[in-house]
Amino acid sequence: MPTPSSRRRPRLRRLADRLGAQYRTAFEPQYDPVRRCWTLRWYDGPTPATVQSALRRLGPESEGVLVRRDLTTRSLALAALRETRAGAMHRWVGSWGQRYHLAQLLADQEHPDRTAGAREAAMLDRLLAAATPDGGPWAVPDESRAFELIARDGIAWLLPSERLAGPGDADGVALTPLEYLTSRYAAGVHRAAWETALTTMPLRAAVTSAEADPEPTADAARAALALLPALRAQLNRDLDRAQARLGGVLQPQV
Known part of the structure; x- marks a missing residue:
């Protein structure tokens, strides 16, 4: 004679397939004979809260079903x-x-x-x-x-590529000019920051390192030249700020 758990299995299998089609994730109904309950298990995919909400909307057939998501x-x-x-x-x-x-x-x-x-x-x-x-x-x-x-x-x-990104590179795999110079020239704390977290070195230090290299590669030269407009703008902002700050000191006091 079929047990209550075995009678419910086909309904829960259909429920799992329905959720699987909705969330593009494989769900597996599992029965715990000790606790006498059913659990829907899956890997990655939607959060448990999302699946619980979906189960509530599906009505009585999902009543009492537990959920468990495992991470791969x-x-x-x-x-x-x-x-x-x-x-x-x-x-x-x-x-x-x-x-x-x-x-x-x-x-x-x-x-x-x-x-x-x-x-x-x-x-x-x-x-x-x-x-x-x-x-x-x-x-x-x-x-x-x-x-x-x-x-x-x-x-x-x-990193999947150590080459400098060109005009046709739109997928973000190749290195940007600042990343390229950082990977080539960074040392000390800048090297540690790059290797640990892909943190690039300061713009001015990167360009200066390429300029000081006695034998820069063609890509190093291209990267440094591509960064010159940004460096020029940065230096102009610094000069304007210094002029405003120091010029204000010389203004007559009222």
């Missing part, structure tokens, strides 16, 4: 990459602490596995490839390894 290594690695670039990643708290921090951060984020553009997608792919042990076609990225690589080496090594 892809989502957590992407969050680690973004947090590191933002300067908000705690680098040496251990993989469990990092995972907890990132999971909390992603709790209210829809589809946390989706990248923002071609550059970020390529950086994430390189990170996951580097974090995957050499174990054949079924090997999967190691989450802790991904965190360790970012903590040890930063994120600049993940």
